[in-house]
Amino acid sequence: MNQRLIAKTLLTAAAALVFWGCSTSATNAPSLNPTTGQHPATWQSSHWKDYLMNPDSCKPCHGSTTDKTQAGGTSKVSCFGCHHPDGPHHPADWAQASQHGRLGAQPKDNxxxxxxxxxxxACTRCHGDQYTNPVGITPACTACHTTAPHPAKPWVSGVSPSNPNHDRTDPSNAAECAKCHALGAHSSITPKPPAAAGTTPGCFNGTLCHTTNL
Incomplete structure (x- = not known):
């Protein structure tokens, strides 16, 4: 066997070992192509779920997901390359009501x-379609909001200039509100008259609590 063939064989084996080590140490990660070292073609659209199920599985290949200076791993592909500036996590102040509520959940879908x-x-993808059944390490909304995926009273008062108020919620979110408040459920206000069955949820059409814009 000539030296060139031996060298080529050794390089191929070494590359395979690198990718094999990366995929096997990340036990919950999909198998990598031993030739290209790439994830499946659909990986970009679905990797978020696997990350939430086992964040540590990404670290051998991609490095830290919280410290940009330690990101990249053996693949030299950093999560911060696409998820910037905070990586695959919400900003540090996201727990504040003015952030995840007023700026995150309440606006119109962008x-x-x-x-x-x-x-x-947008919250339902990670926190669950009922806000109580999150994916992986994601907390349920009810871990903090014990009765609903929004604050308790004075949620309905509209007095805060920065914190969430239900009157500041964009009407495009009505279908999510209907999961708990269809025809005035869990509310002291019921629509009179109620909307006909099958009516698209809206803030002021009798499908939730109100029949007119107050």
Whole structure:
């Protein structure tokens, strides 16, 4: 066997070992192609769920997901390359009501993807369609909001200039509100008259609590 063939064989084996080590140490990660070292073609659109199920599985290949200076791992592909500036996590002050409530859940859906997307429906991908059945390490909304995925009273008062108030919620979120408040459920206000069955949820059409814009 000539030296060139031996060298090529050894390089191929070494590359395979690197990728094999990366995929096997990340036990919950999908298998990597031993030739290209790439994830499946659909990985970009689905990797968020696998990350939430086992964040540590990404670290051998991609490094830290919280410290940009330690990111990249053996693949030299950092999570911060796409998820910037905070990586695959919400900003440090996200727990503040003015952030995840007023700026995150309440606005109109902006049509973006991942952590940049707004509206109540954007929260459901990680926190669950009922806000109580989150994916992986994601907390349920009810871990803090013990009765609903929004503050208790004075949620309905509209007195705060910065914190969430239900009157500041964009009407495009009505379908999410209907999951708990259809025809005035869990509310002291019921629509009179109630909307006909099958009516698209709206804030002022009798499908939730109100029949007119107050």
């Amino acid at each position: 049509g973006l993807t991942g952590l940049l997307r707004t509206s109540f429906v």
